[in-house]
Amino acid sequence: KAGVTQTPRYLIKTRGQQVTLSCSPISGHRSVSWYQQTPGQGLQFLFEYFSETQRNKGNFPGRFSGRQFSNSRSEMNVSTLELGDSALYLCASSPRSSDRYGYTFGSGTRLTVV
């Protein structure tokens, strides 16, 4: 079956712009989580959606937002980009009982802010 698909794979934006990243989970997976990965901070949790509702949110500023659609596809948006937002953004999907089945990650979107 198809894995988690993230688009685009690479993105270059200018400071101050906004960006929208997309994630299509594995068919049947209803939970979608987003993570930011940087060399200095490692993998950090952004937020998690289940059935179009945000269930959990990490410690990121309000410039980071997301949503989930009825088909479980998710988008995250970052407004007023800063240089420090340059990172690999990863999306992960899981069945409801993620503790047992684990998360399946996409290949990520590499965002570079210049």
Place this chain on the structure above:
Amino acid sequence: TQLLEQSPQFLSIQEGENLTVYCNSSSVFSSLQWYRQEPGEGPVLLVTVVTGGEVKKLKRLTFQFGDARKDSSLHITAAQPGDTGLYLCAYISNFGNEKLTFGTGTRLTIIP
């Protein structure tokens, strides 16, 4: 938020050697997961350990969950270049809080 410290941070060894990497915390976990991430890709789940003292084997990889469920180790036998990657341990918060918290990671390089 409980912290997961992984050691060593970097490890570079020759093909055929054995190695062990560690994931430690002062907190007790209901379960721990291990992932491997290759450059340009997302992490891939290797194993979930649930019971204190549990040992799971995945070919040449052996995972152990500490008796007190505070730590875990990953042992690789006869390392191969394909084992190169970033190894991450992670836990899921309790109480239905579906959030993965990752450790600091061990970057492993196997030299042919």
